[in-house]
Amino acid sequence: RVPSRPPAAMPTAKPGAPPPPPFWGPVTANYDWCEENYAWTPYVAEMFNTLSSVPTLTVGVYFLLVAAKHRYGFRFRLAGSMLALVGAGSVAFHGTLTRVGQILDEVPMLYSSSIFLWIGGSLLCPPNAEGDRSSAALGFALLAYCAVVTAVYFAGGFEAFFAAYAVTVVAVAVVSLKASAKSDVRSTTRPYVLWAFGIYVGGFLALWVPEQVFCGNRVAVHRHSPLQELPVPLHAFFHVTSSVGPLAWLTFAAFEAMHRAKRAPKIAWGRRWLLWGARGPEVVPKKPPAPKRAKAP
Secondary structure (H helix, E strand, O other): OOOOOOOOOOOOOOOOOOOOOOOOOOOOOOOOOOOOOOOOEOOEOOHHHHHOOHHHHHHHHHHHHHHHHHOOOHHHHHHHHHHHHHHHHHHHHHHHOOHHHHHHHHHHHHHHHHHHHHHHHHOOOOOOHHHHHHHHHHHHHHHHHHHHHHHHHHOOOHHHHHHHHHHHHHHHHHHHHHHHHHOOOHHHHHHHHHHHHHHHHHHHHHHHHHHHHHOOOOOOOOOOOHHHHOOOOHHHHHHHHHHHHHHHHHHHHHHHHHHHOOOOEEEEEEEOHHHOOOEEEEEEEOOOOOOOOOOOO
């Protein structure tokens, strides 16, 4: 593991006085982003990267509440909860730059994407008791997959962990496009699939990758980068795309699931306070959920 570097010096009220020590101590995460550390306060390591993580948290809470309100089902409540946890973990990571914060950020990303894959894969299962069993089997298989990848991660295999996360995201894209192609409401849902991956992948290529190429891991790279002169780091904007993309995908998946359940859904747009006053979608079923199917003998 690459040794950590001391945090950047912070402005002080008295010229010549030593800078106040960072509240969270030295950097113990094995990755440090382009944003200057503790530039605003000794209590927050990366101010903009931390603040921009909050929308992922609130988007997750928003979808969790909507899923509970309209009774989408357990998988959707779990998806909202885990997305909120991703946002909280990102706040912990960028706010502290500690190894514990980094774990709280990275591990939930794998579980959140796996829940999305569970939902997307379930949309390909037939809407009957056999499909319910297939969906449950997929869920347990993905849980085992996450457990194995998590063990590899804690054993020091970050590269394998990152590869597993990337493969999971690609799998979500494949099953989503396949499900929307087979759907008889694809004229409604397919745009949300395309928006979801266009926004997320676009943010990754235009915002995340340039920071890696031109700034690098500041734990190991100490040369100056022009990206350090930006008033707001690129990674902060990537956090925003990482909030909008998942919400678009969950809208697609919820509409498809409610349609398959014959609940006559529609998509209502309006300003949502948990979306920071922005207009956002809400899948509103017109019919209540049907009684649970009896288990096949």
